[in-house]
Amino acid sequence: MEEVWVAGAAMNRFGKMSETGREAAVRVALEALDRAGLRPTDIGYTFVSNAFGIAEKQAHVGPLINTALGIPEVPSCTIESACSSSSAALHEAFVHVAGGFLDAALVVGVEKLSHLDTLSSTSYFAMGADYAFESRNGATFPGLYATIANAHMHRFGTRPEELGAVAVKNHQNAAYNPHAHFQKPITLETYFQSAPVAWPLRLYDCCPFSDGAAAVVVVNPRRYRSEIRSVPAAIRASARAGNIAALQDRPDLTGLPASRLAAERAFRQAHLERSDISFLEVHDCFTIAEILALEDMGFYPKGKAAPAGVDGETQVGGKLPVNPSGGLKAKGHPVSATGAGQVVEVFEQFNGLAGHREVPHARYALCHNVGATGGSCSVHIFERV
Amino acid sequence: MEEVWVAGAAMNRFGKMSETGREAAVRVALEALDRAGLRPTDIGYTFVSNAFGIAEKQAHVGPLINTALGIPEVPSCTIESACSSSSAALHEAFVHVAGGFLDAALVVGVEKLSHLDTLSSTSYFAMGADYAFESRNGATFPGLYATIANAHMHRFGTRPEELGAVAVKNHQNAAYNPHAHFQKPITLETYFQSAPVAWPLRLYDCCPFSDGAAAVVVVNPRRYRSEIRSVPAAIRASARAGNIAALQDRPDLTGLPASRLAAERAFRQAHLERSDISFLEVHDCFTIAEILALEDMGFYPKGKAAPAGVDGETQVGGKLPVNPSGGLKAKGHPVSATGAGQVVEVFEQFNGLAGHREVPHARYALCHNVGATGGSCSVHIFERV
16 A cells, blocks of 8 residues: 655635635645645546535536646546545545555535525535435434434533533634634633524534635655655545434434544554544534544543533643634534645644644644534544654 | 456436435345345445435435445445546446455445426536536537537538437337336437437437436455356456536537547556457437547547448447447436446346347447546446456
8 A cells, every 4th residue: 555645735714705616626726736846737636525516506526627727637526425525535535546546636625605595505504414304304404413412411411611612612723723714712601692503502503604615635655755845744544434324313312423433443544542643623513513523533431522621621732632723613614625624724733834723743633524413424644744 | 456346236227216316226236236146234335426416405325325225334425527427436436446445335326307397407417517618608418519519520521310320229229228218219210300409419319317326336356256146347447537628618529538538548457459349338428429439439530430330330239339228318317327327238238138239249348438528538448257
């Protein structure tokens, strides 16, 4: 198996884009290539994620991006796995390069929904759930994650202020991230003043709908070591897992089994322990999801991640910084750009580009990206080279 | 690189499905596994294609399929490349197995659109074109392929009766295919009596909108040789290429460069010559597209494929049988099931399941699957084991 490195990664500011998805995708791809020190002509395959292309009446985005990059003959495909789309795309890029099929691949995640009304956006998002058993019956993601949050509270005594602590921390981190959708800290008081969306989740428990684009350049260092001008992030593990999509069919709602399984696979692949990880970017589409992620992946015993967050352990500067970027919660969640955006944070941390949110001496970073309520999960582990 | 075999493949009858896409997908997957002699628990990854999941308000289909197969923990993703979606998915499955990352993968393509009105279906299809430069300005695929047909006629003197000969042949082949959408032969007279859609293309030049599902089981024979109960099809080449999406930006309209490039890559990979191929399944979304495919892939010089069709060379029993299944033209074109459906034809031919459309003594078969007007193309070459 060949060594695989992230040689460059870049994103725009998540939030509201005035340009089209294809334009944003090309711009972040060029920036990622520039950060890597590579040219478009080095790319052998482009893996795009754009789950809601329908919002721009555009499928088959790869040829548009490649044409704009000046490499129309390069093959491409679009990869969807609900909110874990671009981490699934990264997995494909990893397999192609690790297997020796390619020397360099481009991963681009992009989403533009802000020109739609909220009802349309919500109904597109809901397509990631199980239509027959969930969305057709009115379930949307805030309601589904609220069900999970209730189960977690019931079993472990998780308290609203522990959910709030996740929000406060991630908004604080995002305040130092020029790419973040929200760059203003909030207090626990602000959190408690925000309107309930689906009990126990308040507005500040929920990530926003964001536009955004992020790109990752994946290479084989045997071919590109001398060209690379960044501090690369070696991919030590690229693991995915699935689970029953519909909550109603799961025996337990206090965790996401796909996260557990993907993390187990990733740590086995990387030959690393949880204690080796310097920081994590986890899928906090709702505050409860960050707590689940830390427990499911084995960083905390079940029921212990929430109090640890209140104790400050997961802050930048804490024992185990979680979501230094601000996470989906505050950096934003442009569905198909989210997984690639997590890798941008790892790249910027490793390259001294993270400013006030820098995790000092970071060597290993883990990215955790969930599809829907955990029907899919990707876990990647990176090492600073 | 590991050897990669198609151990099983199955499809439903293309046309109009009463069941949902997810139900059809599971049924064909189980049949493909059964034909292979494998169980769902053998599968390590599921690659789904379902470009128009929006028509059923359903994305993230992989976990639904895997859950119904009893393997919810198996990872999945959905792969889109316009009309070449499931051949792009097959390419991913190939890379995973050839690279030694998996011993068995499932590819499922499925589409259900028949419950929509024609305008909705047409507008979904048009998403495969370049929205900014084509579909927004009213271009749909019949018009785009008509432009290509006109260019081909102008340059090579291609005649309407040569287009008609493709339709007559493919309807004849489909009459022997129980999976085909249309199972009734047509005459050249019927062809000429059909209404013009976009000059020079008539109704019988155009493939139909079809519902359908097809599944392919891909394995490493080192692991599964003794379990397989079919005549497997070894994948000797899995190659893809891209091209400028918008016709207006291409220097020449008399061929699809992505087909040429993907075929060159495939023949290089397989170490085979054009003359080794026993039969082809090519992407005849419109009759002109079959002619382009044969010329672009080097089976005929430019301008010579159309007369060869009139001379009967491409019939079953001819020198080079093309689309023994009936092709997209008559077997039908459920966008994301088409590429996988081509592989089903290869599998049935190799396994003595093709009945009256059997190509005798077939050893090598080629499948050619185009995305949109050739922004993407996949070429796979199979050998009867």
